Amino acid sequence: MSPLELTTHDFGQFGEPAETFCLITSEDGGEHISLPPGDGYSRVIHLTLPRGTRLGTLIERSVPPDAHVLAVCPGRFLDSPTPQELGARKLAVLPAGSTPLTDEYVRYFLRSAAKTDIAQQAATAEEFFDLVGDSDRLTIVDDASGTEAEFDHTVGECVWNQQAGVLEPGDQQIFPSGKLSVTAAEITTFEPEARLLGLNGDLTLRGWPIVHRHADPADGAEQQRLFEALSPLVSHAVTLHVTAGRIEGVTPQTSGAAPAAAELDKLLTDDPRYRVIWELGFGINTTTEVIPANCGPNEVYGATGGVVNLGIGITPATRFALAFLCPRSSLLTSDGTAVLGARKAVRRGRMQRVSSASCGCH
Incomplete structure (x- = not known):
């Protein structure tokens, strides 16, 4: 090569x-x-x-x-x-340990990072935090399926994270950059009782899943099996019913989604810690494309107007950490302004957030 x-x-x-x-x-x-x-x-x-x-x-x-x-x-x-x-x-x-990355994928993400417009990414982050900071109540909608969930980020504790824009001395960041997120506690420390208490309603999962594992190579086979079992989500949607940041139920939206819904339901039943929505993420890297595989750096994927993603579990507290890309969803402010996603609109602004390591799944 x-x-x-x-x-x-x-x-x-x-x-x-x-x-x-x-x-x-x-x-x-x-x-x-x-x-x-x-x-x-x-x-x-x-x-x-x-x-x-x-x-x-x-x-x-x-x-x-x-x-x-x-x-x-x-x-x-x-x-x-x-x-x-x-x-x-x-x-x-480059997060290259928790999911399998081939040499081809590594080279792709290096080239993609070299093409990323960091100035534009920093401006997108500023606009995002301005809109979010001016609106206590946010809404995540999927226009195709009609689902809607409300997120009041003034309820309980929230930590906002930025993995985008220019690094300052002492900062560490994922590579390629391009993810914003909110968690119920510090992003690298799992607290079983922490919740995004202001998150309620129905969320649609329809997009590529990501299954992270920790360092035990014996988990590799089950990681791949779980990824394949959830892969119908690429084409078939399921609905998560959420109360105070906790997943209370899973419903397939079509018959094709039934296997993935059953796998998710089994995961939530076998280990209730997965019921906690640990992270709401927002990919804003508009240079990268989705790698059609179990690929951790896919989390920064921002399509053309930003992509909502959702995280449950955190290794090594849970055996796996799962992320779901939701490219059909939009994040809206209380007045209906689209922060990102299919209905995106933008404004300028600032909001305090943490610039630190990613999810710990490097």
Whole structure:
């Protein structure tokens, strides 16, 4: 396979260049990436993450203190570095451990990140948080099926997260970037009693599922089986009946959706922790396309106007963490203005949010 030729200035999420760009790969990956320094960078260093070594440990020990760092380690589960380990460095991580990524998929997402308009992504995030901040009550609608759920984000505790736009010193971000979300607690820490208490109504799932696992390779076969069992959702919709952020029931909208609805219902019955809607996500990367496979980076997919997605479970607290893309849905403010999705409208604005690691499923 010929090397993928990119330059450091292709990755706009790092902002203004630093002296050093650091590429970190796993022991069996990275040899097909050619990454010479671009405008403003003096050098590129390429480090290998040894088995058994934490990403944060390697960064703290071996990476210059103001470097920009890209970690691409297929098949490796990467714990987020602590603030002390990361320091003032900027870090982007391709989520490549919790779902199987082929070399072809890795190359696709590297090329996609190089094409992403980071300035536009930052503007989209600002518009999103302005609209959300000005409206206590939000609505998620699916026009094709007629479902509607209300989300009052002033009820209970909510944490807003931004994985989009330009990194600041000390920030870490998924790669490619392009996801906004709200969770009932800190995104990397599962709290069984936490709820998005203001979320009530019916949600339609119709789109690609994503099934994340944790580090035990023995879970790989069941991960693939679960993904295949839920794959009818690509073409056939199910309805989730939600009360105070908890899934109370699953109904297939068509006969073709019945197998996926039955699989979901079994999952919720076998482990009630999956009934908690842990995350409402919003993909805003309009450069990436959906990879038709079980692929974690699909979560940033934003079509042309943004995509609602939904997360249940969080590893390792639950065996799997599931995300569902809902490209037919729209997020609306209380006056009917579309924040994103099929009915998108935009305004300018600001709202406080956390810029930190992704879901922990790197």
